[in-house]
Amino acid sequence: MAVSGGGSGAIYGGIEAGGTKWVCAVGSGRGPEDIHEPTTCPPADPQETIARAAEFFADNGSLAAIGIGSFGPIDVRRNSPTWGWITTTPKRGWARTPLVATLSEALDLPFAFDTDVNAAALGEHRWGAAADLETFCYITVGTGIGGGGMANGKLMHGLLHPEFGHMRIPHDRVRDSFDGVCPYHGDCFEGLASGDAIAARWGSPSDQLADESVWQLEADYLALGLLNMICLLSPQRIIVGGGVMQEPSLLPLVRRRITKLASGYFDTPELREEVDDYIVAPALGDRAGVLGALELARLRSRQRAI
Amino acid sequence: MAVSGGGSGAIYGGIEAGGTKWVCAVGSGRGPEDIHEPTTCPPADPQETIARAAEFFADNGSLAAIGIGSFGPIDVRRNSPTWGWITTTPKRGWARTPLVATLSEALDLPFAFDTDVNAAALGEHRWGAAADLETFCYITVGTGIGGGGMANGKLMHGLLHPEFGHMRIPHDRVRDSFDGVCPYHGDCFEGLASGDAIAARWGSPSDQLADESVWQLEADYLALGLLNMICLLSPQRIIVGGGVMQEPSLLPLVRRRITKLASGYFDTPELREEVDDYIVAPALGDRAGVLGALELARLRSRQRAI
Numbered sequence: 210m211a212v213s214g215g216g217s218g219a220i221y222g223g224i225e226a227g228g229t230k231w232v233c234a235v236g237s238g239r240g241p242e243d244i245h246e247p248t249t250c251p252p253a254d255p256q257e258t259i260a261r262a263a264e265f266f267a268d269n270g271s272l273a274a275i276g277i278g279s280f281g282p283i284d285v286r287r288n289s290p291t292w293g294w295i296t297t298t299p300k301r302g303w304a305r306t307p308l309v310a311t312l313s314e315a316l317d318l319p320f321a322f323d324t325d326v327n328a329a330a331l332g333e334h335r336w337g338a339a340a341d342l343e344t345f346c347y348i349t350v351g352t353g354i355g356g357g358g359m360a361n362g363k364l365m366h367g368l369l370h371p372e373f374g375h376m377r378i379p380h381d382r383v384r385d386s387f388d389g390v391c392p393y394h395g396d397c398f399e400g401l402a403s404g405d406a407i408a409a410r411w412g413s414p415s416d417q418l419a420d421e422s423v424w425q426l427e428a429d430y431l432a433l434g435l436l437n438m439i440c441l442l443s444p445q446r447i448i449v450g451g452g453v454m455q456e457p458s459l460l461p462l463v464r465r466r467i468t469k470l471a472s473g474y475f476d477t478p479e480l481r482e483e484v485d486d487y488i489v490a491p492a493l494g495d496r497a498g499v500l501g502a503l504e505l506a507r508l509r510s511r512q513r514a515i
Numbered sequence: 516m517a518v519s520g521g522g523s524g525a526i527y528g529g530i531e532a533g534g535t536k537w538v539c540a541v542g543s544g545r546g547p548e549d550i551h552e553p554t555t556c557p558p559a560d561p562q563e564t565i566a567r568a569a570e571f572f573a574d575n576g577s578l579a580a581i582g583i584g585s586f587g588p589i590d591v592r593r594n595s596p597t598w599g600w601i602t603t604t605p606k607r608g609w610a611r612t613p614l615v616a617t618l619s620e621a622l623d624l625p626f627a628f629d630t631d632v633n634a635a636a637l638g639e640h641r642w643g644a645a646a647d648l649e650t651f652c653y654i655t656v657g658t659g660i661g662g663g664g665m666a667n668g669k670l671m672h673g674l675l676h677p678e679f680g681h682m683r684i685p686h687d688r689v690r691d692s693f694d695g696v697c698p699y700h701g702d703c704f705e706g707l708a709s710g711d712a713i714a715a716r717w718g719s720p721s722d723q724l725a726d727e728s729v730w731q732l733e734a735d736y737l738a739l740g741l742l743n744m745i746c747l748l749s750p751q752r753i754i755v756g757g758g759v760m761q762e763p764s765l766l767p768l769v770r771r772r773i774t775k776l777a778s779g780y781f782d783t784p785e786l787r788e789e790v791d792d793y794i795v796a797p798a799l800g801d802r803a804g805v806l807g808a809l810e811l812a813r814l815r816s817r818q819r820a821i
């Protein structure tokens with residue numbers, strides 16, 4: 210495929226750099242259907258994975274910019290000497306990886322860099338379940354738990370970037386004696402409610418568990434996490450994606466539990482009869498991340514053109 | 516005092532409408548020292564308290580606008596039919612109080628309306644500990660716990676407004692068998708760590724408690740709440756005010772505990788050796804709220820002038 214960079218016909222590159230899957234794609238950034246040649250691979254060691262991504266983009270014509278939504282923690286502070294790095298991740302071999310710098314050696318292009326969840330949030334804002342919202346959360350419940358979103362119309366950043374997965378929630382050890390799987394904190398939100406936690410607690414991957422008590426416990430933990438998001442951020446909507454949410458009973462259980470936890474205090478229909486429109490699945494499904502990465506690239510390119 | 520409204524010499528009114536104290540003041544909005552005639556009264560029933568505030572402003576010349584920072588929950592959605600109301604507060608007699616509408620009957624002026632903690636955050640942003648920050652939190656630990664702040668340069672709003680006090684945190688009932696004081700949730704953050712919770716747990720008001728174990732437990736709860744703020748919002752700084760923080764040992768204990776909870780995962784000096792500059796007391800002390808209310812009024816007036 211031969212495509213040209215720059216101008217109104219510009220083509221962008223996007224990488225969803227996930228912990229268990231990398232997705233690379235090129236596209237015009239005009240709509241969710243306008244992606245060419247997406248390619249997916251499991252991440253091997255950093256050198257090999259990054260080299261494979263660089264090769265993909267080198268083969269796909271002249272790009273205006275590349276956007277990356279990466280698993281974290283990452284450094285998103287533009288003025289930091291380690292901007293574009295994956296930092297203290299527990300993922301074996303990936304701590305302190307200069308992701309953008311390594312890609313830049315092969316591809317002389319402008320890069321945008323953000324968390325995988327902020328990229329997915331951006332995709333949902335442009336084309337999906339968060340269109341026209343100023344303040345919303347995007348949370349992914351997969352092997353780990355990540356979260357991001359927008360506050361006052363911009364992607365959430367600050368000191369670093371949000372780390373929803375590592376908040377602390379109540380853990381009733383009488384009901385659930387499981388210690389949690391987080392290597393840093395044990396029974397933080399991710400330590401109790403991620404796909405890895407479910408698998409370790411019950412001895413089977415989450416997609417092989419049908420028992421109602423598995424999903425009731427999971428829904429109760431997720432609802433506690435979502436309630437804390439509501440208390441701290443007051444989002445206009447919460448989008449919940451990730452592999453664990455493939456269990457069809459889970460989202461309805463979470464919604465029911467949230468309305469109970471919020472009962473009375475939050476005087477708003479979104480936390481009562483309209484909860485089905487308040488806590489929702491991603492409209493872009495599992496393409497939210499790579500589409501958001503393309504949008505990051507488009508915005509980066511526009512920013513440079515001003 | 517005779518002052519004139521409008522133009523560059525404009526005078527504004529500010530109300531810090533707290534749960535235990537109302538502060539009314541007028542001022543030019545030019546600096547923290549430029550407040551005239553602040554007056555303080557404990558809130559009686561809504562009619563009487565609001566009437567007294569209206570009288571104060573009527574006696575203080577021609578104002579360009581009035582800003583109100585109120586205890587909550589309140590309705591801050593400009594297009595809502597109940598904008599300007601105190602809504603589901605458990606404070607006796609104050610639920611469903613049309614605060615702004617009642618004041619408007621006596622004073623035909625533009626009003627700005629936000630939470631007491633967002634007003635205090637705005638004051639600290641203009642003149643205090645949050646100058647030049649885009650994303651920060653302000654939390655007050657008094658009879659209750661409230662929180663607000665800015666995200667991406669604007670005060671935090673969304674579906675409603677943040678309700679930091681009602682997030683859920685771990686509660687180890689072996690160490691602390693106390694059930695919590697929140698009438699809605701029992702052992703939420705406010706239910707465990709507010710001044711009312713301390714007094715109910717130990718049988719004395721917090722300013723009469725000197726035992727080290729009292730403040731160690733309190734610091735541990737506050738640190739859990741602050742850690743969740745960091746995980747969900749990634750603030751560039753956290754300002755902690757309120758009457759409970761008058762205990763001099765408390766802030767250092769909170770800082771020490773936070774660095775332990777964050778250990779290793781958050782790779783940033785603010786959560787290690789620079790924590791004293793990261794978790795701080797309000798620079799404006801107990802005047803942050805009323806100063807922020809004046810600033811709310813000034814911004815409202817400017818907005819109308821555009």
